[in-house]
Amino acid sequence: MKLEFEYGHGLMSAELPDQTDVFIPGETIPDPPYIPEEKLEDAYLKSLRNPIGMKSLRDMAFPDARVVIVIPDRVKGGEQPTSHRKIAAKLILRELYSAGVRKENILFLISNGLHPRAKKEDCQAILGEEIFQLFWESHQIISHDSEDPKHMVDLGFTDRGDPVWLNKYVYECDIPILIGHVQGNPYGGYSGGYKHCATGLSNWRSIASHHVPEVMHRKDFTPVNNGSLMRQKFDEIGMKMEEKMGHPFFCCDAVLDTSSRQIAIFSGYAKEMMPESWKVADQRTYVHWAEKKYDILVFGMPQKFHYGDGMGTNPIMMMQALSAQVLRFKRVMNDRCVILCSSICNGYFHDELWPYLREEWEAFQHDYMNILPDINRLGEYFATDEQYIRKYRMANAFHPFHGFSMMSCGHIAEENTSAIYIIGAEEPGLARNMGLKTRATFEEALEDAKRKYVGEHPNILALPKTFRMASVHLCMKDPALDCMDAYGNRT
Template identity: 75%
Template structure:
């Protein structure tokens, strides 16, 4: 069969055996029904009127209450007029104003964590024209700056000993509101809830307690699940924030489908709300479909996706993207599984977005750096580089420590595959420098894999659009055949 896979700015065709299975998110197995657009307002008002585990906003707020509304950046969640961010803010503002809160006492914070601080164009895409024009020009939409020491606060450590730093605007506010997305995430199962606050409004020292090899290379991290040490750390860090603030976050999270449409809306206290939201999200995200384990996974990597332009050509970001798929698909991979992935791999690092990754890549090529964890000891050196920090703060670049979390994730692909082939690379040395095999075509890569790793009749799974759609976590059709359930229990 002939299939097209993402490649650079276009596609690349592969001719695969006719018995190849194909899975496309949102198509092969349909998502649970989303809320019809004409019923979204009622769904939001119902959720806000009956928050889980805490009072309503109208009970929590009054005239003089200072409010921070923490909103995720553009990495996920959709930007359509009916997106969760836009609608949740609309109805939350309605509740706050009804309680007597004044506009001047509301501050929106884009929770980019170590991601690039949002430009005006980003904020307009997130909030929409109306909200943007209402709050941007008065300085009431800001982007989290984890290196602005004046507006960060150290809250001590969790009982486990992890340092907790927090955005001081949020800490000082009377009512902190988290807008979140319950959408599949390779780091701990889902976005939203306590993951949002533990990563979005803190700094690199706090994030370095969980986005590191000692956490990400544990047996409980792969495949993706909601019971890993990383997930527990998210909860502990965020609950420590709540303890020090003296009150909980008020959350408004939406379970989203493949196209970032709302399946359900949940509001309230994260500790009680998250498990309830996950039960429904599990039906969309942990898809029990595979009837056999697969020896070969085939997919394509566009140049621009998820973290930005160059994600599919920058060799370090490519490794993170490959490992994210391993985390999602490990349950249906055979023990000797091979990945074949197209990438232009053309040397485009996008140095403005990731100014430190070229240096990091070159460092990895020398000085006894045999596997990706070997470079982890340079994390603080890069994270405190003043020029890279200035580019994060003022030039919309990723924070330099972000590259080390990418390296930590990137090693997971090597840990769980026999080989990874990059096909169509224009500068194949960059791929080989990350330990990847290179071939010109899908067909050549498959023939080589048959000879060396998977035999002449491998089970092949093709995954078109895998980086273009909100991903699922693929599972065996019979849950008893999964190596681990959704919550970290091994079978």
């Protein structure tokens, strides 16, 4: 069979055996039904007015209340007119105004964490034109700055000993509102809930307590699930924030489908709300479909996706992307599994977006750096580099510690595969010095893999569009054959 896979800004063809299985999110197995557009407002108002585990916004709010509405950055969620962020923000404002809250006491905060701080056009795309025009000129839309000493608060440590820092605007307000998304994430299960505040409103020292090898290379991390140590740390950090604030976050999370449409809306106290939202999200995210384990996964990597332009060409970001697929699909992979992935791999690092990754990549080539976790000892050295910090704060670059979470994740692909072939690399040396094999075509790579690793009749799973659509966590049709369930229990 002939299939097309992402490659640079276009596609690359592959001739695969006719018995190859194909999985496309939302198509091979349809998503649960989404809420029709004409019923969205009613669904939101029902959720906002009947929150789980706490009072409604109308009951909590008062005329002098200071409110911070926290919105994820552009890496998360859709931007269509009916996107969760836009509708939730509009209706939350309506609920606050009905309780007498004044516009001048409301702040919109983009929770970018260590991601690039939002530009004007980002805020416009996230919030929509109406809210943007009402709040931008009065400086009531800002982006989190984890390196601003005047606006970060040290809240001490969790009982486990993890440092907790929180944005000061959120810490000092009367009503902190988190608008989040319940979509499958390779890092510790679902986005939204406490993951939102623990990663989006903190700083690198707090994030370094969970985005590091000793957490990400544990057996409970792969495959992705909702019960890993990383997930526990998110929850502990979020609850510590609430303890120190003296009140909980008010969350409004949407379970989203492949096209970022709302399947269900959940509002309220994260500790009680998250488990309820996960029950619905599990139906879309943990897809019990595979009838056999696979020897080969085949997919393609575009140049631009998820974290930005260059993710599919920058060797460190390529490794993260490969590992993200292992985290999602490990339940259906044989232990000897091989990956075939097309990537233009042309040496474009996108130094403006990731100004530190070229230096980090160079460091990995020297001084007994044998595996990706070896470089983690340089994490604080990079994370405190003033040049890179200035670019994060003032030039919309990723924070320098972000690269170390990418490196930690990147090693997971090596740990869980026999080999990874990069197909069509224009600069194949970049792939090879990350431990990857290179071939010109899918067909050449497949023949080499059969000869060396998987034999003449491998089970092959093709994953077209895997980086273009909101992915799923693929599982065995018989859950008893999974190595781990959605909540971290070994099966």
